[in-house]
Amino acid sequence: xxxxxxxxxxxxxxxxxxxxxxxxxxxxxxxxxxxxxxxxxxxxxxxxxxxxxxxxxxxxxxxxxxxxxxxxxxxxxxxxxxxxxxxxxxxxxxxxxxxxxxxxxxxxxxx
Amino acid sequence: xxxxxxxxxxxxxxxxxxxxxxxxxxxxxxxxxxxxxxxxxxxxxxxxxxxxxxxxxxxxxxxxxxxxxxxxxxxxxxxxxxxxxxxxxxxxxxxxxxxxxxxxxxxxxxxxx
Numbered sequence: 431x432x433x434x435x436x437x438x439x440x441x442x443x444x445x446x447x448x449x450x451x452x453x454x455x456x457x458x459x460x461x462x463x464x465x466x467x468x469x470x471x472x473x474x475x476x477x478x479x480x481x482x483x484x485x486x487x488x489x490x491x492x493x494x495x496x497x498x499x500x501x502x503x504x505x506x507x508x509x510x511x512x513x514x515x516x517x518x519x520x521x522x523x524x525x526x527x528x529x530x531x532x533x534x535x536x537x538x539x540x541x
Numbered sequence: 542x543x544x545x546x547x548x549x550x551x552x553x554x555x556x557x558x559x560x561x562x563x564x565x566x567x568x569x570x571x572x573x574x575x576x577x578x579x580x581x582x583x584x585x586x587x588x589x590x591x592x593x594x595x596x597x598x599x600x601x602x603x604x605x606x607x608x609x610x611x612x613x614x615x616x617x618x619x620x621x622x623x624x625x626x627x628x629x630x631x632x633x634x635x636x637x638x639x640x641x642x643x644x645x646x647x648x649x650x651x652x653x654x
Contacts, residue, residue, distance in 0.1 A: 464642075473545070473631050473645030474584070517584075528574065528597050529633075529643060531584035 452518030564632035
């Protein structure tokens, strides 16, 4: 069920933009791209999701390529509190709530 | 709105015992999904309940079961505990309608000795 591929780890300097990539080359037409993050041993926190168009909210921006085979989560000004494991998930919005979490990217924000 | 609450937050059991965990969803949310997180297997989907019915099920043995009450609160039960059941158990809730985002609780950390 490995629908997404993410780098295992990344570092980012505090105050700089963190760009987290995700490959989802087998994404189906009805599948959305979701991003969650998990700060050590807490429950995953929803960040953002999108289908085709780029999305932005108060936490982050999501850039989805035109062919939808990859996406990038952007944290515009990373802080130490953004240190977490970030999960990219593809899922149809059918109401069935069984998200498949891969291994994610461990982002470390460095002072 | 209050968030998703899970009780207890921490639990220690011994092999062979059984355990019941509880999840109270956000007000208005009728779907509750359960996940198990271990260092080796990561976050894995257990099952989902909607309107007191199991709507979806992951690949876990029958020792793992759940139920949902009329107020949408859900419980999951693990019988005949094994050492490998030590994990963080998370529940996530939504309204249950298509397109709704899942919101996770803080989890229950279970240690089986």
